[in-house]
Amino acid sequence: MKKEITIYDLAEKLNISATTVSRGLQNHPAININTKKKIFDLAKELGYQSNKFASSLRKQKTHTIGVIVPRLNSLFMSSVLSGIEKVVNNAGYNLIISQSFEQEEKEKTNAITMYNNRVDALIVSLSYDSADFTHFNNFINKGIPIVFFDRVTDSLPVTKVVIDNFKAGYDATMHLIEQNCKSIMHITGNLTRNVYKDRYEGYRKALADSYIPFSDDLFITNDLSEQEIYNAVTNNILKRKQLPDGLFATNDSAAAYALTLFKEAGLKVPEDIAIVGFNNDFISKVTEPAITTINYPGNEMGENVARILINHLDGEGDLSLTSTVILNSELIVRGSSLKSKV
Amino acid sequence: MKKEITIYDLAEKLNISATTVSRGLQNHPAININTKKKIFDLAKELGYQSNKFASSLRKQKTHTIGVIVPRLNSLFMSSVLSGIEKVVNNAGYNLIISQSFEQEEKEKTNAITMYNNRVDALIVSLSYDSADFTHFNNFINKGIPIVFFDRVTDSLPVTKVVIDNFKAGYDATMHLIEQNCKSIMHITGNLTRNVYKDRYEGYRKALADSYIPFSDDLFITNDLSEQEIYNAVTNNILKRKQLPDGLFATNDSAAAYALTLFKEAGLKVPEDIAIVGFNNDFISKVTEPAITTINYPGNEMGENVARILINHLDGEGDLSLTSTVILNSELIVRGSSLKSKV
DNA sequence: TTGTAAGCGTTATCAC
DNA sequence: GTGATAACGCTTACAA
Numbered sequence: 001m002k003k004e005i006t007i008y009d010l011a012e013k014l015n016i017s018a019t020t021v022s023r024g025l026q027n028h029p030a031i032n033i034n035t036k037k038k039i040f041d042l043a044k045e046l047g048y049q050s051n052k053f054a055s056s057l058r059k060q061k062t063h064t065i066g067v068i069v070p071r072l073n074s075l076f077m078s079s080v081l082s083g084i085e086k087v088v089n090n091a092g093y094n095l096i097i098s099q100s101f102e103q104e105e106k107e108k109t110n111a112i113t114m115y116n117n118r119v120d121a122l123i124v125s126l127s128y129d130s131a132d133f134t135h136f137n138n139f140i141n142k143g144i145p146i147v148f149f150d151r152v153t154d155s156l157p158v159t160k161v162v163i164d165n166f167k168a169g170y171d172a173t174m175h176l177i178e179q180n181c182k183s184i185m186h187i188t189g190n191l192t193r194n195v196y197k198d199r200y201e202g203y204r205k206a207l208a209d210s211y212i213p214f215s216d217d218l219f220i221t222n223d224l225s226e227q228e229i230y231n232a233v234t235n236n237i238l239k240r241k242q243l244p245d246g247l248f249a250t251n252d253s254a255a256a257y258a259l260t261l262f263k264e265a266g267l268k269v270p271e272d273i274a275i276v277g278f279n280n281d282f283i284s285k286v287t288e289p290a291i292t293t294i295n296y297p298g299n300e301m302g303e304n305v306a307r308i309l310i311n312h313l314d315g316e317g318d319l320s321l322t323s324t325v326i327l328n329s330e331l332i333v334r335g336s337s338l339k340s341k342v
Numbered sequence: 343m344k345k346e347i348t349i350y351d352l353a354e355k356l357n358i359s360a361t362t363v364s365r366g367l368q369n370h371p372a373i374n375i376n377t378k379k380k381i382f383d384l385a386k387e388l389g390y391q392s393n394k395f396a397s398s399l400r401k402q403k404t405h406t407i408g409v410i411v412p413r414l415n416s417l418f419m420s421s422v423l424s425g426i427e428k429v430v431n432n433a434g435y436n437l438i439i440s441q442s443f444e445q446e447e448k449e450k451t452n453a454i455t456m457y458n459n460r461v462d463a464l465i466v467s468l469s470y471d472s473a474d475f476t477h478f479n480n481f482i483n484k485g486i487p488i489v490f491f492d493r494v495t496d497s498l499p500v501t502k503v504v505i506d507n508f509k510a511g512y513d514a515t516m517h518l519i520e521q522n523c524k525s526i527m528h529i530t531g532n533l534t535r536n537v538y539k540d541r542y543e544g545y546r547k548a549l550a551d552s553y554i555p556f557s558d559d560l561f562i563t564n565d566l567s568e569q570e571i572y573n574a575v576t577n578n579i580l581k582r583k584q585l586p587d588g589l590f591a592t593n594d595s596a597a598a599y600a601l602t603l604f605k606e607a608g609l610k611v612p613e614d615i616a617i618v619g620f621n622n623d624f625i626s627k628v629t630e631p632a633i634t635t636i637n638y639p640g641n642e643m644g645e646n647v648a649r650i651l652i653n654h655l656d657g658e659g660d661l662s663l664t665s666t667v668i669l670n671s672e673l674i675v676r677g678s679s680l681k682s683k684v
Numbered sequence: 685t686t687g688t689a690a691g692c693g694t695t696a697t698c699a700c
Numbered sequence: 701g702t703g704a705t706a707a708c709g710c711t712t713a714c715a716a
Contacts, residue, residue, distance in 0.1 A: 077420070082415045099427055110431075285599075364712090392710085398692095
């Protein structure tokens with residue numbers, strides 16, 4: 001293992017001081033242009049690499065951004081991450097990523113790790129069951145910016161990037177109503193999470209506006225795993241005497257899986273039951289029929305989150321002024337819900 | 343912004359030296375148990391956080407592992423990452439993740455960034471077009487372990503974790519032949535990548551073993567994007583006088599999309615054309631018919647990669663002894679290929 | 685069992 | 701325009 005090259009090595013060879021080398025490397029305006037050139041040339045020649053630890057230690061800044069998400073293995077989340085990574089990387093920051101596996105406990109330890117790693121900023125999408133948010137207080141007290149996206153909370157004074165889930169839920173439900181559905185189910189996640197709660201409320205409002213009474217029987221909430229969707233469809237919905245004629249599922253995987261199970265049971269989609277999903281994952285395009293869904297641009301959301309943060313860290317833009325950013329989302333109508341040709 | 347607590351603060355309050363505090367915090371065996379307790383108690387009380395930069399600077403070790411993958415936004419990759427994150431995190435390491443966006447150039451800059459970040463180890467799945475691997479020499483020369491997974495190369499002396507793509511390709515093709523397919527297409531990616539090359543060779547071997555001549559017309563290679571698959575199916579395959587009666591696609595998304603396009607064109611699957619995909623993504627379960635595929639456990643692969651690395655870093659296990667790890671994969675037969683009920 | 689002192693590589697401050 | 705020096709917070713010989 002060969003020894004690392006430091007600014008002292010460069011300084012010695014050039015017969016100047018380490019200070020000057022440091023300044024030169026950072027393009028300090030007061031340094032003579034020729035000196036700079038000499039420094040850069042030698043640095044390149046010797047393969048000099050700046051030591052980030054020394055620099056971070058000295059500057060008390062890490063150029064690292066922490067990300068805590070519920071899970072890495074969903075298409076939506078990957079797209080968001082992809083967007084974040086792109087922007088953040090271009091701005092010269094690094095990303096430390098961890099998953100809470102949908103558990104508050106893991107989220108807490110992850111937050112501590114991030115704090116110990118002295119991240120310059122934190123990006124969070126909350127776990128399924130997080131109800132207590134004290135693990136973020138460290139950051140807030142120390143002035144480390146946090147941005148929440150998708151799964152957010154109002155109980156913390158931080159920037160949020162979301163879509164209008166209420167409107168999306170309303171639109172999805174209204175669309176089913178317009179397709180003449182009278183008995184519309186809604187399958188969704190934990191109602192303490194804003195995304196699910198808002199969609200649910202949109203669903204209820206659309207029913208109310210259409211004078212369709214809400215029924216507890218038509219509303220299912222679970223953890224949205226493959227297993228739970230299977231249970232809900234096979235052991236619950238399909239066992240009923242009176243089947244629903246519409247389903248609004250809170251994500252496309254659930255919608256696609258339900259669609260598959262319905263068809264296996266001999267039901268026709270959309271004739272017997274019309275389906276609307278959420279997210280516009282690729283999966284919604286390859287079922288038969290293709291699934292009507294809400295376009296939810298994960299990549300764009302990730303890029304927005306990252307951009308807001310970078311602007312703040314680099315001193316442009318004020319995070320506190322833009323405390324909630326709402327991105328566009330819209331209904332995409334496909335075969336799974338189109339009973340009537342309008 | 344309140345000042346950080348350091349070991350000196352603890353030392354002062356306890357009237358001992360910083361050295362003792364440092365040792366105590368690390369459970370050094372020579373430190374008196376009561377002293378230790380006092381140290382830990384005070385550390386907790388004051389909310390002391392070890393400064394990783396100072397520690398890294400001093401120890402020349404970062405407890406950080408770098409990951410470079412082609413893209414983050416695929417289900418397979420997310421599963422791998424999820425597996426890596428889980429193991430690595432449990433072992434107290436951090437993850438820095440970056441994507442090459444399938445470009446050698448970006449992969450090179452990512453590698454440099456990782457190197458500058460002084461990662462303790464590197465995990466890589468190669469980009470679509472990487473042909474030159476000199477950007478990994480820094481790591482190799484310095485003895486920083488690298489593990490490749492999925493998209494690997496033989497030209498570097500590093501550990502590799504893969505599945506037997508040749509066998510998988512052979513099995514997939516053989517299955518189609520057994521279903522009486524006579525004209526079997528193969529759609530895959532860049533043949534310089536081991537995964538695609540090996541599957542391709544498995545495909546050819548299965549044909550050869552069955553005395554079916556290979557035909558260039560039945561072989562398509564492209565970048566596997568949605569657009570390219572659309573082109574291949576719509577502007578090429580469907581325009582032929584003589585349609586193929588079998589398709590082996592190198593991933594499930596491509597298979598699912600092709601299946602959808604075939605059906606739109608009025609073809610029947612599997613009667614007119616039988617399809618086999620690859621990966622066993624969730625998407626393969628919700629098409630109609632469901633897609634026969636090769637089970638490729640991303641999560642397991644990620645966990646294996648991470649475990650090998652951690653063992654090595656922690657001094658157990660010798661990386662050089664286990665230079666290629668081959669994980670199991672097997673054919674999962676579903677409706678998309680089942681012409682005959684055997 | 686504990687302490688002293690040096691050093692990891694950088695950058696901020698002050699001086700010239 | 702450039703340099704000397706101290707400091708960031710930790711670990712580790714070496715000493716006691």
